[in-house]
Amino acid sequence: MSKIKQKFSELEAKNEKALISYIMVGFPNERATLSAVKGLVKGGVDIIELGFPFSDPMADGPVIQHASTISLEKGTKINNFFNLVKKIRKITDTPLVLMTYTNILYSRGYPKFISEAKKAGIDGFILPDMSIEESEEYLKAAKGKTDTIFLISPNTSKKRINEIANVTSGFLYLVAVYGTTGVKAGIKNYTLKAIKEVKKQTRGKIPVGVGFGVSTPADVKKYISVGADAVIVG
Template identity: 45%
Template sequence: MSKKIADAFKNGKAFIPFITAGDPSLDKTKEFVLAMEKAGADLVEIGIPFSDPIAEGVVIQEADLRSLEAGTTTDGVFDMVAELREETDMPLVFMTYLNIVFYYGYEKFFSNCEKVGISGIIIPDMPYEEKGECEAIAAGHGVELVSMVAPTSEERIRMIASEARGFLYVVSSMGVTGVRAEIRTDLDSMLKAIRQATDLPAAIGFGINTPEQAKKMSGIADGVIVGSAIVKLVAKYGENAAPYIAEYVKSMKDAIR
């Protein structure tokens, strides 16, 4: 039985890395996820590649293209997660775009998520107002639809937070994913608005890449999400990236402990 999202936040601050499935291959993705767990990751976001990932910066866009060119399919990702489940019960969530889920078929997609023990899904291009389209189907299969909260009005933040499931993905900056030298958003105010609306854990993502940033963000949030910095290591070291990813994850986890 795989662990739930809430388990990732039980032992203090959670470190949540992201990886693009199938870059450079699905076998390697499996190896990288297990390496990240061993290095201290509390929950892993697995990206199902999409040809037009509008919320992503160039690093993850290129990873999606490499993965698709290598022949990665949604079925292939499900098979890889099923194999992962023979070796780990850690919480796993998918991050992908609505087109992928829609064309696969909501019922079939979330039924397969349940079979392989996917605890949640993040769909960056699905507006809060349209989440009803698949939320009930996802919930029926034990999959929590994780809401993203951007630096917008307090009223909207409270509205999204009050109905959130799993955890809240707090977007640190306007724009797309990617490494940032500095994060200027008033995250304290965002977190305050979230806390007034829900007891769910809130994790900050978009732009975080150094242990110093991770430590600072974990001071105000329940977890830290990192994607582009890890995907960059995969781009640089390819099939040999596992030890570099593990070393990086350990440094980030140590920083937020």
């Protein structure tokens, strides 16, 4: 059982849901990242999502884009990142998910990157620009090593949800709002409806996490109240 799956099982046994927190590594520096991780662990976060900077982060809003730019300017590289993850692993055994873009892995080679990431302490990947049609080579390399968390949106068809859920592990990531990450104006009814429908469709086979535009504790409570198994905040 993967560390992420084990975490959800532990929470389910206690009738609890998961709080997943996102931070951009290397922003504004490595020391700050380690300090943030310590704070998240102390605060009781269940899973930590580590963003690795990319020059064209299409899924991210202006705040995370800015953090990504600063991190790159400060010299964040893959090897630095793996060393940082090893340091984080000395602090906590909290599941760690790497969110970045496909080219970061592809340029190093999927098997090599995934093996190095796993060895450092990464438990799963979120690659927002990777479609399931393009994922065969990646999934082959990740099988048995790390979880792969694919994204769906409120307007994803039922057929497509089934296809994505069949190759997703760890949890299914439901994007709460259309557009990029960041603060949005209130909870949308279409999101609440989507959570209910996705939960019904997946029938408990995989946890459903909701992220993008989660701005307040009230947002978290509302998403949980309609069936979300996890909420992602960053």
